[in-house]
Each structure stands twice: as structure tokens, then as C-alpha cells.
Amino acid sequence: MKIATWNVNSIRIRVDAAVAWLKEAQPDVVALQELKCTDDQFPKEPFEALGYNCAVHGQKTYNGVAILSKRPMEDVTPRLPGGDGDDHARYIEAIVPGEKGVVRIASIYAPNGNPIGTDKFTYKLGWLERLRARAAAILKLEEPAALMGDYNVIPTPDDVYDPKAWLKDALFQPESRSALRRIEALGYTDTIRACHAEPHLYTFWDYQAGAWQKDHGIRIDHIMLSPQAADHLKSSGIDKHVRGREKPSDHVPVWCELEI
């Protein structure tokens, strides 16, 4: 089973780009983030025409997550538990059948958290703690699971072109990095780290200041596998070339192959 995650930065404006990538990459399951549309506005037709079922948790203008799956999904559950009154559409979970078993899939869009020292940063850390709690609960199920999406956290200095330039950014704060490490420490595997020894692999390049041309990127989109999924990890990659196309998202797809 090939699974992938992609922050599309508006699904409506990215339909052609998404269809082109799906045709070439042929993933069985895709977690999408930053739909920037309501459930009603989500363009299901072009994806259904490619054979995908769509589970959408949208919101007007901001956020929004979805899971596309060739096989029908079960137990589709939007919203991250906890966070009383939190109405941001940043999480959706579903069960997807594979050839040999099922995989629990989560599409994650963690808060940006800038600027630091504000309620936004507090919200980010609280949200990541809620995610850790959910990740711990999923581990107890002892089943293959992939928690994938835009974590908005740069894990280490090796995951950014110039660590100094990000020292005051919410994505690279010690508290943010620690929150991600706490999830990994539960027993989750970062697929790109597991499959690639070389540093400076990126998933996001800002639209501004020629970041793409200068390869000024950061790695913030991650696939985290439960032990039962990591046992079946075959390969993982980043479809970097997608960033060089017409009207690109500022993020690119991250994928992995599971023998499930």
C-alpha cells in the first residue's frame, strides 16, 4: 500500500495539480491539508473519477483536512479529541483496508503558532499535546497506523537550510520540537528519517524571496508510523519536483510504501 500526505494550500485552486500528481504517483491513500474550503465546496468529482473515495473535514477559508482512499474507508472520525470549543478543522481519522490488513490513517494539520509569545503559540503547543494523547491511545490498539500531515515542526537543525534564520520562529522552538519528540518517543517512526540517512531533505519552500530557487526549504510534513506499520515499511520519499511546476503549493507530497 502506498500512502502519502500533501498540504495543498487550497484544494480548489490545486485541483489540476493534484490530479496530475495522483495520476503519476498512484497512491492508494492520500492525506490532504489546508483545503481552505467547506465540505460542500470540496471538488470531489475529479478525485472520484480517478477512483478515490473522499472523507472531508472542511472549514470556510482556513484549515480543512481530508483523506482520499481507493478502497472504501471505515470509522471516519473528524476532530481531534479534547480542546473544548476548538472549531478548527485540523484532524480526520479513518480505517483503510489493504491487501493484507487494515491501516488507521490520520490527516493532520497542526497549528502554525506564530508569533511566539502569543495565544497562537500556546494553542499550537496545546494542540500538539492533544495529538500526543491521541497518538498514545492509538498505540494501545496495537495496529498499523500512520499519523501523517503538516506538523508545522522542524524536528532538528538538519531539517532546515539555515537553523539560525528560524530560531525565533514557532516551527523551530524548543517547545515545538519537544512536542514532536514526545510523539516519536511513544514509539512512532518518522519514515523519511528511517529511510534516508542524508540531512537537508525538505517538504516546504516559501513562495517569497526565491526560497525554492535557492533551496531554502524546511522539513515539516511527516509520516509517523506505529510499530505495527513500521514493521512493514518498504520505502519513503518526497516528491520534490512537484514544487517546480505551474501554480505549485508551497508544500510537496511525502509518501511511503507499506507491505500491508
Place this chain on the structure above:
DNA sequence: ATGCCGACAGGATGTCGA
């Protein structure tokens, strides 16, 4: 230099992203 770019809502320009 805290903007550079891009999407959205709305109908000008402010908000948000990372």
C-alpha cells in the same frame, strides 16, 4: 528590513500562512 508571495473574502485591503 519582519517584507518579499499567495489564497481568501469581498469588492479595498486586511488576515493568515511558515
